Amino acid sequence: MSRMPWLKSLDVGIEHMDREHRELFVLMGELTALVDGGPLPRATALAVDFQALVRRHFQFEEDLMQRHAYPGMAVHVGKHRDMQRQVDALVKALTPPFDPGAADDLLAVLERVYFRTVLNEDMEMACFILSHGQD
Protein backbone atom coordinates (compact mmCIF):
# COMPACT_ATOMS: atom_id res chain seq x y z
CA MET A 1 0.00 0.00 0.00
CA SER A 2 1.49 3.36 -0.95
CA ARG A 3 0.81 6.11 1.49
CA MET A 4 1.13 9.85 1.65
CA PRO A 5 3.45 11.51 4.16
CA TRP A 6 2.00 13.26 7.19
CA LEU A 7 0.97 16.77 6.15
CA LYS A 8 0.99 19.78 8.44
CA SER A 9 -2.52 20.55 7.17
CA LEU A 10 -3.71 17.41 9.00
CA ASP A 11 -2.87 19.00 12.36
CA VAL A 12 -5.97 20.03 14.31
CA GLY A 13 -4.23 22.63 16.51
CA ILE A 14 -4.34 20.80 19.86
CA GLU A 15 -0.77 19.66 20.47
CA HIS A 16 -1.53 16.49 22.43
CA MET A 17 -3.95 15.28 19.77
CA ASP A 18 -1.62 16.16 16.90
CA ARG A 19 1.31 14.32 18.50
CA GLU A 20 -0.78 11.18 18.96
CA HIS A 21 -2.25 11.43 15.44
CA ARG A 22 1.28 11.42 14.05
CA GLU A 23 2.16 8.43 16.25
CA LEU A 24 -0.94 6.55 15.05
CA PHE A 25 -0.05 7.37 11.46
CA VAL A 26 3.53 6.11 11.88
CA LEU A 27 2.35 2.93 13.62
CA MET A 28 -0.14 2.22 10.81
CA GLY A 29 2.70 2.52 8.27
CA GLU A 30 4.99 0.23 10.27
CA LEU A 31 2.19 -2.30 10.70
CA THR A 32 1.47 -2.29 6.97
CA ALA A 33 5.17 -2.94 6.22
CA LEU A 34 5.31 -5.80 8.75
CA VAL A 35 2.07 -7.40 7.51
CA ASP A 36 3.44 -7.28 3.95
CA GLY A 37 7.00 -8.38 4.75
CA GLY A 38 6.98 -9.93 8.24
CA PRO A 39 8.01 -11.04 10.74
CA LEU A 40 4.39 -11.45 11.83
CA PRO A 41 5.09 -11.88 15.59
CA ARG A 42 6.61 -8.39 15.50
CA ALA A 43 3.38 -7.19 13.84
CA THR A 44 1.41 -8.74 16.70
CA ALA A 45 3.34 -6.75 19.30
CA LEU A 46 2.99 -3.55 17.29
CA ALA A 47 -0.74 -4.11 16.75
CA VAL A 48 -1.20 -4.43 20.51
CA ASP A 49 0.72 -1.15 21.02
CA PHE A 50 -1.44 0.44 18.33
CA GLN A 51 -4.62 -0.79 20.02
CA ALA A 52 -3.47 0.65 23.37
CA LEU A 53 -2.60 4.02 21.83
CA VAL A 54 -5.95 4.16 20.01
CA ARG A 55 -7.79 3.49 23.30
CA ARG A 56 -5.75 6.08 25.20
CA HIS A 57 -6.13 8.64 22.43
CA PHE A 58 -9.90 8.20 22.16
CA GLN A 59 -10.24 8.41 25.94
CA PHE A 60 -8.31 11.70 25.95
CA GLU A 61 -10.59 13.13 23.25
CA GLU A 62 -13.74 11.88 24.93
CA ASP A 63 -12.71 13.48 28.24
CA LEU A 64 -12.01 16.72 26.39
CA MET A 65 -15.40 16.63 24.64
CA GLN A 66 -17.13 15.88 27.93
CA ARG A 67 -15.41 18.79 29.70
CA HIS A 68 -16.45 21.17 26.95
CA ALA A 69 -19.97 19.77 26.50
CA TYR A 70 -19.17 19.31 22.82
CA PRO A 71 -22.50 19.01 20.97
CA GLY A 72 -21.12 16.53 18.41
CA MET A 73 -19.85 14.13 21.05
CA ALA A 74 -22.31 11.27 20.44
CA VAL A 75 -21.53 11.10 16.70
CA HIS A 76 -17.81 11.44 17.38
CA VAL A 77 -17.79 8.67 19.97
CA GLY A 78 -19.68 6.46 17.50
CA LYS A 79 -16.84 6.90 14.98
CA HIS A 80 -14.32 6.04 17.71
CA ARG A 81 -16.16 2.82 18.54
CA ASP A 82 -16.30 1.84 14.85
CA MET A 83 -12.55 2.34 14.53
CA GLN A 84 -11.88 0.48 17.79
CA ARG A 85 -13.81 -2.52 16.46
CA GLN A 86 -11.61 -2.51 13.34
CA VAL A 87 -8.48 -2.27 15.48
CA ASP A 88 -9.65 -5.15 17.69
CA ALA A 89 -10.24 -7.22 14.53
CA LEU A 90 -6.74 -6.29 13.34
CA VAL A 91 -5.17 -7.56 16.57
CA LYS A 92 -7.16 -10.77 16.18
CA ALA A 93 -5.98 -11.19 12.57
CA LEU A 94 -2.40 -10.78 13.77
CA THR A 95 -2.72 -13.33 16.57
CA PRO A 96 -1.87 -17.00 15.78
CA PRO A 97 -3.14 -18.53 13.57
CA PHE A 98 -2.28 -15.42 11.55
CA ASP A 99 -4.51 -14.08 8.80
CA PRO A 100 -2.27 -11.57 7.00
CA GLY A 101 -4.79 -11.12 4.15
CA ALA A 102 -7.46 -9.98 6.60
CA ALA A 103 -4.91 -7.82 8.44
CA ASP A 104 -3.91 -6.13 5.17
CA ASP A 105 -7.56 -5.43 4.30
CA LEU A 106 -8.24 -4.09 7.79
CA LEU A 107 -5.23 -1.76 7.63
CA ALA A 108 -6.47 -0.39 4.31
CA VAL A 109 -9.93 0.19 5.81
CA LEU A 110 -8.42 1.74 8.94
CA GLU A 111 -6.31 4.17 6.95
CA ARG A 112 -9.33 5.17 4.85
CA VAL A 113 -11.62 5.55 7.87
CA TYR A 114 -8.93 7.45 9.74
CA PHE A 115 -8.37 10.02 7.01
CA ARG A 116 -11.91 10.35 5.65
CA THR A 117 -13.91 10.26 8.84
CA VAL A 118 -12.09 10.18 12.16
CA LEU A 119 -9.68 13.01 11.44
CA ASN A 120 -12.46 15.19 10.00
CA GLU A 121 -14.46 14.69 13.16
CA ASP A 122 -11.37 15.61 15.17
CA MET A 123 -10.90 18.83 13.19
CA GLU A 124 -14.49 19.90 13.82
CA MET A 125 -14.16 19.06 17.49
CA ALA A 126 -10.82 20.90 17.86
CA CYS A 127 -12.29 23.98 16.14
CA PHE A 128 -15.14 24.02 18.66
CA ILE A 129 -12.81 23.54 21.64
CA LEU A 130 -10.27 26.12 20.50
CA SER A 131 -12.99 28.68 19.84
CA HIS A 132 -14.44 28.12 23.32
CA GLY A 133 -11.11 28.16 25.23
CA GLN A 134 -9.05 24.98 25.61
CA ASP A 135 -8.99 24.57 29.44
Ligand SMILES: [Fe+2]
Ligand atom coordinates in the same frame (compact mmCIF):
# COMPACT_ATOMS: atom_id res chain seq x y z
FE1 LIG B 1 -11.58 11.53 17.53
Ligand SMILES: [Fe+2]
Ligand atom coordinates in the same frame (compact mmCIF):
# COMPACT_ATOMS: atom_id res chain seq x y z
FE1 LIG C 1 -8.00 11.82 17.21
